[in-house]
Amino acid sequence: MKLSDFDFDLPERLIATRPARPRSSARLLLAQGDRIDDLVVTDLRKILRPGDRLVLNDTKVIPARLFGLRHRTGEAGATSAQMDVTLLEPRADGTWSALIKPLRKVRDGETIVFSDDLSATVTGRNDGQATLRFSLTGDDFDKALAEVGAMPLPPYIAAKRPADAADKEDYQTYWARRSGAVAAPTASLHFDGPLLDDLAARGVAFTKVTLHVGAGTFLPVKVDDVRDHKMHAEWGEVTPQAAAEINATKAAGGRIIPVGTTALRLIESAAIDGQITPWEGPTDIFITPGFEFQITDGLMTNFHLPKSTLMMLVSALMGVDRIKAIYDHAIAQNYRFFSYGDSSLLLPEAEDQA
Incomplete structure (x- = not known):
């Protein structure tokens, strides 16, 4: 075939x-x-x-689409980069596998901030995916995700419009x-x-x-x-x-x-x-x-x-x-x-x- x-x-x-x-x-x-x-x-x-x-x-x-900021302080001063994160699946150790765009702009060990309550640290990467450990777990994580996350619309819809409250x-x-x-x-x-x-x-x-x-x-x-x-x-x-x-x-x-x-x-x-x-x-x-x-x-x-x-x-x-x-x-x-x-x-x- x-x-x-x-x-x-x-x-x-x-x-x-x-x-x-x-x-x-x-x-x-x-x-x-x-x-x-x-x-x-x-x-x-x-x-x-x-x-x-x-x-x-x-x-x-789950509202698996997240938008956050990666902050970094170096010799050139403080810089930030916008990060687009799509959660893929939870892992047995409590971390999440995720897609991050642009992945090249974040390093292992750095933190992405999504809200005052929710952030995630990049703990590793493999085959174009990253592993994230969030600052919250359990019901607290679910509540924070519901507040800041967006529905992960299929690519052929997301290319035409962003997800909104109706989704x-x-x-x-x-x-x-x-x-x-x-x-x-x-x-x-x-x-x-x-x-x-x-x-x-x-x-x-x-x-x-x-x-x-x-x-x-x-x-x-x-x-x-x-x-x-x-x-x-x-x-x-x-x-x-x-x-x-x-x-x-x-x-x-x-x-x-x-x-x-x-x-x-x-x-x-x-x-x-x-x-x-x-x-x-x-x-x-x-x-x-x-x-x-x-x-x-x-x-x-x-x-x-x-x-x-x-x-x-x-x-x-x-x-x-x-x-x-x-x-x-x-x-x-x-x-x-x-x-x-x-x-x-x-x-x-x-x-x-x-």
Whole structure:
């Protein structure tokens, strides 16, 4: 498989920089078997069947984008430099791995000041990343970060506008609970309370799992042969209760439909012989065409970047040629793309086969 197999031309005007309001009013492309229908997210009330189970990622995005000053006193006097910091993940020793721009303007041992309460010392660097030790920990750190941090918007949005107060709500799912992500599971952004209530009343069930989405989700694939690509690892958990719920639905003939590629990657990581088991740890599962899905019967997902690992994942689920036709249709019909864009429901089996 070549990287070019997953490329397409996307008009820049279709890249969404703000979400639909209300959330559930976004458009929804339903691809079921060979059929495509143009709907809206609230139509899930008619599409999903009693006994279906949606798998939801309950990770919570932290305001991981920080702006601070590095102060230095030398022979030339006192100098300062503005620093742009994006937190990547916490480490076992209490430090954080982070991206710092410009990294060349800060030395190991120097401190970056973000507010009167929050600062961080650079303790090391490796492969373009830095390690930071913050002046606060625990709840004090979380409170200070919430005050000074901004949502880490994807690069294709951040290049068009800075994050603002609206993003702290817009870039967070309705059911976000466990802090640790630096990117949102964006298919989940289309759900609100009324839609969840309506789906529950219809007999649709929900299971929550956790996968902390990392900044690596935006890293480009740089190899021509996709088999040579190394996925970034992300921490996830499937609890015993979640596994039992999913297995019970499978046994009863219901469909398992993860909301978002993160939930899909997690449940397939925890699958053994057609069953899902309780699971906790990092996953770097890389799903490409030819992958045999054990748990997933369908997927709700937004429209992805050309030549991305997520394009490979949806191609594995629906078939390369089918996904190309779906994306051609979405572009022709002016669907909005990427994190704040519209969504799709991908069901490989036609209705009479489901």
